[in-house]
Amino acid sequence: MSSGIRVAGGIAKHVKKKGAQQAAYQGIQFLKSYGQHILKNPMIVNAIVEKGGVKSTDVVLEIGPGTGNLTMRLLETAKKVIAIEFDPRMVVELERRVSGTPHGHNLKIISGDFLKVDLPYFDVCIANCPYQISSPLVFKLLSHRPMFRSATLMFQREFAMRLCVNPGDPLYCRLSVNAQLLARTTHILKVGKNNFRPPPKVDSSVVRIEPRSPMIDVNFREWDGLVRLCFGRKNKTLGGIFRAKTVLQLIENNYKTYKALQVNNGKGVSAMDMGSGGVGNVSSKMLGAATMGARKKGKFSQKGKKQYGLGADEKMDIDDGDEDGNGITSVDAVTPEFIRGLVEKVLNTDGFVDMRASKMSQDDFLRLLATFNEAGIHFA
CATH class of the missing domain: 1.10.8.480 (Helicase, Ruva Protein; domain 3)
Known part of the structure; x- marks a missing residue:
């Protein structure tokens, strides 16, 4: 009996250690409180940049770059990338990753809370968004002036669908009405949970948001x-x-x-x-x-x-x-x-x-x- 307990305990420790390794990247432990789920599938990364319509003359705003998988791809395409990152550990990792690369000088990192920082000028926004601030994030972007051309953002799938659904859909809600008053919203692609490290509990979706021009004249x-x-x-x-x-x-x-x-x-x-x-x-x-x-x-x-x-x-x-x-x-x-x-x-x-x-x-x-x-x- 005692031997069985020791074996079970050893298995439990092994599983716990393995789980900790899977939730880390080069020694960086991902924090659930920050909503850190790093997009690891390069095909999805390429699809987001392509669907975002990024041009070689664009200044791109990225929110929550994490370890920089999407950032590195954006630097190859855009004129400049401005990345806003809340976690100081990720800032250090991102600086390390771009150091010595041909595009390193085209990256500007703003360390701070996206909801509190003053946003600079940008042409497009591309981001794998922290899901816990999805709603205020969208409306902060839409209140920014001068107006940007488009935002291609990844959200939890249910939230993303609420942004895009039509009247009569079960997910149609106040968020849908408000967002669609200010912008045209389009669902781009579904992203399964296994494309992230560590995998979240829910699937995700990419949405393109294009601010209306001219804006509808309403208070x-x-x-x-x-x-x-x-x-x-x-x-x-x-x-x-x-x-x-x-x-x-x-x-x-x-x-x-x-x-x-x-x-x-x-x-x-x-x-x-x-x-x-x-x-x-x-x-x-x-x-x-x-x-x-x-x-x-x-x-x-x-x-x-x-x-x-x-x-x-x-x-x-x-x-x-x-x-x-x-x-x-x-x-x-x-x-x-x-x-x-x-x-x-x-x-x-x-x-x-x-x-x-x-x-x-x-x-x-x-x-x-x-x-x-x-x-x-x-x-x-």
């Missing part, structure tokens, strides 16, 4: 406020969402708050004034959707927050603007019946009442936002 703060509310219950009809007591109370509270600000300030205070004035100036924080308003307005009840997918710090600012033509100048004149009437006016336009966010196109959301604005309701 992104208003857009995101509306879309967030609609996708709180994406399979519920808009009539069911906007007739809910919690939503109507929220609209009423915020409507009154803005009216009070107008009276006290002696001038109109609109969501459009508070917003970016267009998607071209939105920040990555705004796009990342941590909150929906800087001011503390009317709130959902705890039940309402849970039902509509809003956290404790997520609020919706709504304003009647100066263009509604309703002649409402007194806060006391804003009643639940008045608010309900405005909402019903919107719902009864173009069949919105029976629409569901899960099946609504970009044009549907744009028309819905415009109709709310015409009725004097703004989201910020």
Whole structure:
């Protein structure tokens, strides 16, 4: 019995040692906390560079270069590569790897957190992205100016598909709508987990993102406020969402708050004034959707927050603007019946009442936002 235990223990130690060796590269231990899965298949690397359309005159931004497998291929093709790497150990390895090569002088390494560094000018972005920051990474790129030509990025497969799917697909969500408002998204290729060292638990996919030019003329703060509310219950009809007591109370509270600000300030205070004035100036924080308003307005009840997918710090600012033509100048004149009437006016336009966010196109959301604005309701 004791002999059997010793043998089992020896096997366990051998397996553990072998696993540690497989998860390392030339003495560098890959860290799961950093999402480090190094792409090892050269055919996939070549395909990403080719699909990325990298030109010999391009400045390429690479996010999370790791040990440099993709970086080395990019240096052979592009004029310059700017690599942003968070792990100091990988920075040292990358510097060692390019040292003495013909293209070493064409590489610039920025050591730091991608979400915190100021991005330099670049023509295209090519990256095997750290999966844990996928969403803020995408929207930070899309908020960068001057606008880049395209980004070819590898993500966890489910996230990648959410970026590209059409209305009606089970994966269609707020991320899909927001990303596709700002860019054309195309699925390029699927990458199996065994193409990485160490293998992740999920498959991956490569997506090409091409920023829209010109950008759609819409205030992104208003857009995101509306879309967030609609996708709180994406399979519920808009009539069911906007007739809910919690939503109507929220609209009423915020409507009154803005009216009070107008009276006290002696001038109109609109969501459009508070917003970016267009998607071209939105920040990555705004796009990342941590909150929906800087001011503390009317709130959902705890039940309402849970039902509509809003956290404790997520609020919706709504304003009647100066263009509604309703002649409402007194806060006391804003009643639940008045608010309900405005909402019903919107719902009864173009069949919105029976629409569901899960099946609504970009044009549907744009028309819905415009109709709310015409009725004097703004989201910020």
